[in-house]
Amino acid sequence: MAHRCPNASCPAQLRERILHWGGRGAMDIDGLGDSLVRQIVEQGLVEDLADLYELDHATLAGLERMGDLSARNLLAAFERSKARGFRHALYGLGIRFVGGTVATILAGDFASIEELKEADRERLEAIDGIGPRVAESVVAFFGRPENRRVVERLLENGIVFRRPAGDRRGQGPLAGRAIVLTGSLERFTRAQATEAIEALGGRVAGSVSKKTDYVVAGADPGSKLDRARSLGVEVLDEAGFTALLEAR
Incomplete structure (x- = not known):
C-alpha cells in the first residue's frame, strides 16, 4: 500500500513518497528502488519529489552500487517519466484517497493540474465518482503552499500535468456529462x-x-x-x- 501524507515535503515520509512516485502505477521510473532511495534521502540529496529531476550524473554515479552506466540509465528513466501523462503524475503525488481510478477520473474532467488545484469542494463533488472525502482531501492538498511549490517545480522540470493536445474530453457538446x-x-x-x-x-x-x-x-x-x-x-x-x- 502506498503511503500518503498531505505534506509533500514531510521528511519522515519522504522515502515512501519517492517510492510511490517512481512506482509502475505512477511514473514507472526503472532503477528507483528502495536501496537507492534510502541513500539519496539519508544523504540529503532530495527534499521533495521535484529534487529527483535535478540530480546529476556525477552525484548518482558516486552512490553505492551505481556507477556510470546505472546513473545514465536512471537519468534516462527520469527523462522518460516526464511524459508519463497527467493521470499517472496525479496519482504519483500521493494525495490521500486519490488512487489510480480517482486520478483517471480527475485527469479526464480537468484539462490540467492548474485547473484542478483551483477547484473547490462543490466543483469536485459534482463529478461522478468523486465524493466528499476525496474532494476534501484534494482541496486540502492544494491548499498547502508547500505542495503547490512542489507541483510548480515539477512542472518547471517538464512533468506533464495536462491532457494531450487534441484530447477533447470536457470540451465537446457532451462536456460535463x-x-x-x-x-x-x-x-x-x-x-x-x-x-x-x-x-x-x-x-x-x-x-x-x-x-x-x-x-x-x-x-x-x-x-x-x-x-x-x-x-x-x-x-x-x-x-x-x-x-x-x-x-x-
Whole structure:
C-alpha cells in the first residue's frame, strides 16, 4: 500500500513518497528502488519529489552500487517519466484517497493540474465518482503552499500535468456529462461507444449515481439499469444513444 501524507515535503515520509512516485502505477521510473532511495534521502540529496529531476550524473554515479552506466540509465528513466501523462503524475503525488481510478477520473474532467488545484469542494463533488472525502482531501492538498511549490517545480522540470493536445474530453457538446454503459449494443462495441462519447467531450463512468446523466442500456443490462431507474437517471436504448450522438 502506498503511503500518503498531505505534506509533500514531510521528511519522515519522504522515502515512501519517492517510492510511490517512481512506482509502475505512477511514473514507472526503472532503477528507483528502495536501496537507492534510502541513500539519496539519508544523504540529503532530495527534499521533495521535484529534487529527483535535478540530480546529476556525477552525484548518482558516486552512490553505492551505481556507477556510470546505472546513473545514465536512471537519468534516462527520469527523462522518460516526464511524459508519463497527467493521470499517472496525479496519482504519483500521493494525495490521500486519490488512487489510480480517482486520478483517471480527475485527469479526464480537468484539462490540467492548474485547473484542478483551483477547484473547490462543490466543483469536485459534482463529478461522478468523486465524493466528499476525496474532494476534501484534494482541496486540502492544494491548499498547502508547500505542495503547490512542489507541483510548480515539477512542472518547471517538464512533468506533464495536462491532457494531450487534441484530447477533447470536457470540451465537446457532451462536456460535463457522465454516461454509464451497460449491456450489449448491436452497432457499437464497448470501446467504440466509449470513443464516441469521449469524442464529444463526455465521460464514461463505471457506476450509476445521482451524478450520472445517462445510462445507455443494451441487451442484458443487469443491475445498473435497476439502479438508474431507482435514482431517476435517464435511460437510453441503443436508438436513443445513437440519436444523442447524431444530434450533437
